Amino acid sequence: MTDRPPRFGLLLFPNITQLDLTGPYEVLARVPGAEMHLLWKDTDPVRSDTGLRILPTTALADCPDLDLLLVPGGSGVQELLADETVLAFLRSQARTVRYLVGVCTGSLVLGAAGLLKGRRAGTHWASRQFLAAFGAVPTDSRVVVDGTLFTGGGVTAGIDVALAIVAELFGEDHAKLIQLSIEYDPQPPFNAGSPVGAGEDLTARLLERMGPMLAARSAAVRAAAARLNAAQD
Amino acid sequence: MTDRPPRFGLLLFPNITQLDLTGPYEVLARVPGAEMHLLWKDTDPVRSDTGLRILPTTALADCPDLDLLLVPGGSGVQELLADETVLAFLRSQARTVRYLVGVCTGSLVLGAAGLLKGRRAGTHWASRQFLAAFGAVPTDSRVVVDGTLFTGGGVTAGIDVALAIVAELFGEDHAKLIQLSIEYDPQPPFNAGSPVGAGEDLTARLLERMGPMLAARSAAVRAAAARLNAAQD
DSSP: OOOOOEEEEEEEEEOOHEEEEEEEHHHHHHHHHHHEEEEEESSSOOOOSOOOOOOSEEEGGOOOSSSSEOOOOOOOOOHHHTTTHHHHHHHHHTOOOOOEEOOHHHHHHHHHHHOOOOOOOOOGGGGGGGGGGOOOEEOOSSSEEETTEESSSTTTTTHHHHHHHHHHHHHHHHHHHHHHHTTOOOOOOOOSSSHHHOOHHHHHHHHHTTHHHHHHHHHHHHHHHHHHHHOOO | OSSSSEEEEEOOOOOOHHHHHHHHHHHHHSSSSOOEEEEESSSOOOEEETTTTTSSEEGGOOOOOOSSEOOSTTTHHHHHHOOOOHHHHHHHHTTOOEEEEEEETTHHHHHHHHHOOOEEEEEOOGGGGGGGGTEEEEEESSSSEEEEEEESTTTTTHHHHHHHHHHHEEEEEEEHHHHHHOOOOOOOOSSSHHHHHHHHHHHHHHHHHHHHHHHHHHHHHHHHHHHHHHHOO
């Protein structure tokens, strides 16, 4: 890190899954001196896919050079995959940022920006099949590290990803102090956080409920991959 | 539950630890049809103790009857312990609400409202010693259930608490579907989420850093307990 305080940017967009952002935010903001930026096109309140409204701090056009840029996921990802303003912002920041991070389906947005080619990457289990369209190597680990690219599984994996990044940037003791301060000693009441644990029946029920969203996502991924490939031919 | 959609209220206050709220929010908002209320004195943006700004949806004075009322924690708890408007709101809602929930140091606020007398309750490990002042029976479990009172350990425990509540209200399959949708299959990079796991040295370092805050909290708890006892004499 440089001498100035660490500067962390998190993309905040309509229909974000807010815990994809708020989980890592809580970890990263506890780094002493951290400067946090919640980034969107303007600074009006942004509504999550479950209705929570959060205020951005910094417009994309005003974003300073960052040490880390994190892209969360959510159903709003379908729009981002076709949003040239956002994709151009990600490409531009990727040239100078030290760490690039995708949480949940935020990884797909990094893919649409052309930033996952040949890189190992993770995403939410129900969207993992979409990574290959962007030239990524799909990986089913909860935290996937490929050089300075950190990606993770769905939603709550962002907490694990953020702790891994703090450990890499500042050392294990810093990460452990933050883990202790947020009492992150998880005890899920059920073993149902992955398709293997939840079993075939529950997984099928959830996929059926997610069906229309996943169909829209599939179409958006195909279109984004076609544009990316055309631009790079 | 009644025939109408389930109605969940979460208190949102200045210097809240935002993940105390946003973790359970993500779980509860995924209950089909859930009506979510973020409650504060007015509906202006509220700033968390790490600077995240969230918009309340509902002023305390306009709050409808709730099925569940959840109080998160954070350094702003010190102010709440002396805030008669908030404490009166909690007492009033407690008479009709089906489930009362304290996450992290939110439990202390329930205590100051006189709602923990003789009840088993949990809170953040570093504040557990404050529970007895309010007549609660301090409990070191991550999720503590005493009848319709659910309390939990620090910050991230709110996710476990919320899943336990969904299971109780709607059945295990509902909770498991939500757990799978947020891929809550946690894999913390370290065993440092509790004082036992983190060890004496790291725990002492964190407690030293938290010292001034804990001293202020101790004074606020003593004053709140004195007021509560005087009112009930």
